Amino acid sequence: MASSIIATNSSANACTHGFIKASCSDCNLKGLCLPIALDIGDIERVDKIIQRSRPLQSGDHLYRTGDPFRSIYAVRSGSIKTYLVDENGIEQVTGFFLPGEVLGFDGVANHKHACNVVALETSSVCEIPFEKLEELSLQIHTLQHHMFQLMGQQIESDHQMMLTLSKKNAEGRIATLLLSLSKRYARRNLSPNAMRLPMSRMDMGNFLGLTIETVSRTLSRLHKEDVISVDGREIVLKNHERLDELCHLLQ
Amino acid sequence: MASSIIATNSSANACTHGFIKASCSDCNLKGLCLPIALDIGDIERVDKIIQRSRPLQSGDHLYRTGDPFRSIYAVRSGSIKTYLVDENGIEQVTGFFLPGEVLGFDGVANHKHACNVVALETSSVCEIPFEKLEELSLQIHTLQHHMFQLMGQQIESDHQMMLTLSKKNAEGRIATLLLSLSKRYARRNLSPNAMRLPMSRMDMGNFLGLTIETVSRTLSRLHKEDVISVDGREIVLKNHERLDELCHLLQ
DNA sequence: ATGTTGACTTGATTTACAGCAAAAAGGCGC
DNA sequence: GCGCCTTTTTGCTGTAAATCAAGTCAACAT
Numbered sequence: 001m002a003s004s005i006i007a008t009n010s011s012a013n014a015c016t017h018g019f020i021k022a023s024c025s026d027c028n029l030k031g032l033c034l035p036i037a038l039d040i041g042d043i044e045r046v047d048k049i050i051q052r053s054r055p056l057q058s059g060d061h062l063y064r065t066g067d068p069f070r071s072i073y074a075v076r077s078g079s080i081k082t083y084l085v086d087e088n089g090i091e092q093v094t095g096f097f098l099p100g101e102v103l104g105f106d107g108v109a110n111h112k113h114a115c116n117v118v119a120l121e122t123s124s125v126c127e128i129p130f131e132k133l134e135e136l137s138l139q140i141h142t143l144q145h146h147m148f149q150l151m152g153q154q155i156e157s158d159h160q161m162m163l164t165l166s167k168k169n170a171e172g173r174i175a176t177l178l179l180s181l182s183k184r185y186a187r188r189n190l191s192p193n194a195m196r197l198p199m200s201r202m203d204m205g206n207f208l209g210l211t212i213e214t215v216s217r218t219l220s221r222l223h224k225e226d227v228i229s230v231d232g233r234e235i236v237l238k239n240h241e242r243l244d245e246l247c248h249l250l251q
Numbered sequence: 252m253a254s255s256i257i258a259t260n261s262s263a264n265a266c267t268h269g270f271i272k273a274s275c276s277d278c279n280l281k282g283l284c285l286p287i288a289l290d291i292g293d294i295e296r297v298d299k300i301i302q303r304s305r306p307l308q309s310g311d312h313l314y315r316t317g318d319p320f321r322s323i324y325a326v327r328s329g330s331i332k333t334y335l336v337d338e339n340g341i342e343q344v345t346g347f348f349l350p351g352e353v354l355g356f357d358g359v360a361n362h363k364h365a366c367n368v369v370a371l372e373t374s375s376v377c378e379i380p381f382e383k384l385e386e387l388s389l390q391i392h393t394l395q396h397h398m399f400q401l402m403g404q405q406i407e408s409d410h411q412m413m414l415t416l417s418k419k420n421a422e423g424r425i426a427t428l429l430l431s432l433s434k435r436y437a438r439r440n441l442s443p444n445a446m447r448l449p450m451s452r453m454d455m456g457n458f459l460g461l462t463i464e465t466v467s468r469t470l471s472r473l474h475k476e477d478v479i480s481v482d483g484r485e486i487v488l489k490n491h492e493r494l495d496e497l498c499h500l501l502q
Numbered sequence: 503a504t505g506t507t508g509a510c511t512t513g514a515t516t517t518a519c520a521g522c523a524a525a526a527a528g529g530c531g532c
Numbered sequence: 533g534c535g536c537c538t539t540t541t542t543g544c545t546g547t548a549a550a551t552c553a554a555g556t557c558a559a560c561a562t
Contacts, residue, residue: 084414088499092414106410108403115410134399138392145385151402152359158409159357159366163335163343165416166460170519201540209417211520216541232528232540248339421549452510465549467511483510483558 022076023047032100032187033074035146042140049132052076056119064116069107071127075099078123079198082106082115083206093207096120096199098184104130105151120198165209168247170218173208175246178228182237197233273327274298283351283438284325286397293391300383303327307370315367320358322378326350329374330449333357333366334457344458347371347450349435355381356402371449416460419498421469424459426497429479433488448484 024030024047025040034043051071055078056062062073065085073080080097094115097103106114108130137144164176186192197204205215222228227243229236237243275281275298276291285294302322306329307313313324316336324331331348345366348354357365359381388395415427437443448455456466473479478494480487488494 084410086414086499090414090418092417094410094413105403105406109400109407114407134396138389138395141389144389144395149360151406152356155356155402155405155409156360156365158406159335159345161413162345162416163337163341165413166343167341214519248337462550
């Protein structure tokens with residue numbers, strides 16, 4: 001959904017003192033998240049403000065609606081779901097975030113977070129205190145520009161999602177999500193065809209505005225038609241062109 | 252949908268030389284768009300980079316998908332629609348922008364605009380060259396913060412829209428739009444109850460993921476139930492609580 | 503006044519997906 | 533292995549909104 005700002009090596013491990021040894025400069029995700037033009041010195045300045053805490057377990061919340069906004073987060077490993085809960089308890093999954101992607105921009109506007117964020121599996125994140133990031137952005141203009149770009153990307157992808165929810169049928173919505181995940185795997189040099197979905201059918205359906213039954217039926221049909229293969233959360237994309245067609249099919 | 256950054260008096264007129272006499276400091280919309288904390292001197296620095304051109308006529312495009320990204324725009328008067336067109340010609344209205352609101356953040360990410368922007372009626376905008384705005388934002392930290400806030404607001408409202416499209420029925424979608432417009436009129440000290448819709452049924456339907464027939468039928472039903480009164484584009488909200496209920500009704 | 507055009511409304515019918523229910527398949531502790 | 537619980541799948545039925553098809557209405561030109 002979004003690309004990332006700053007993230008450290010996904011092979012980073014907790015050390016004996018309970019914090020994480022890692023740095024942006026030797027993180028294999030930095031190409032996804034830091035401005036490419038940033039020089040070594042500036043990377044280190046960014047690196048200094050980043051906090052790396054112990055991993056989240058599946059189901060752990062990173063923050064909740066109403067929490068004071070202090071930081072944005074880059075996903076280092078695992079996967080993360082963001083969701084709104086409105087007054088009457090209606091839930092809406094607003095995004096899935098994979099390693100190298102940045103979340104937390106809800107909250108910038110009102111100094112309070114506007115959604116809930118939960119780990120879908122064991123995941124680790126880099127926490128970037130926003131005030132310090134703003135200070136640095138005043139000094140490093142490529143960093144400021146990059147921040148604008150990240151937020152702009154989020155806006156663009158949200159608009160695409162509005163189109164998906166408003167205009168596509170069930171097959172188109174599923175195909176759109178699968179291709180989005182595929183592209184994001186490819187960016188990390190992982191296979192764009194074989195993947196394990198990080199989210200449940202429930203989460204997929206909620207995100208796409210469909211019931212779990214429709215998600216399940218649609219996946220089954222696509223399997224039967226040999227467009228994909230489905231085995232629980234293991235998915236293989238077998239016919240990208242057909243998926244593309246489904247994405248753009250007029251209703 | 253968004254609040255604005257910088258906008259000048261809506262009573263501004265074209266002068267004989269073909270440009271517009273106006274300035275941020277005497278604009279009655281500046282409270283909506285400029286950071287409140289900005290001092291007079293800084294307002295003038297912002298004012299200097301703003302370009303005010305002659306008004307757009309209904310149907311005029313401000314920019315189109317693929318155009319090089321140079322500026323963002325604050326609406327000064329009238330109303331503006333943004334919309335995506337995907338590869339197969341599916342259109343999705345992504346937002347309506349009223350005086351005091353800022354648009355154009357699509358385009359930040361890729362230096363190319365990612366949507367189309369068209370005037371729904373005679374409208375005027377303040378054009379703010381983005382590079383210059385970035386430069387100023389490096390110097391005026393409240394301005395940088397404000398830019399982040401504006402983009403954050405856009406993201407939040409887009410997420411709300413995802414919930415609307417994904418979870419609400421036709422009545423809930425219509426009610427949500429009407430209340431949103433009402434709140435935005437109220438911010439400008441206009442009546443929150445009586446309003447003239449700036450957009451056609453077609454645009455409403457496209458934005459909300461409904462056909463024009465459903466929009467029309469739903470408005471008629473709400474009229475019959477005395478929740479609103481409808482006369483073409485003239486709408487009066489007669490029962491805000493009921494509209495609120497409809498917004499949050501689970502399916 | 504009269505025809506023309508485009509925007510909107512209303513009615514009848516169809517359909518994609520929701521909702522309900524029950525069975526199948528994992529996952530996990532013991 | 534075996535029960536327990538959750539997730540997913542599959543079948544059947546109902547419904548909200550789409551689609552198709554006329555109409556109405558207002559603006560505007562002839």
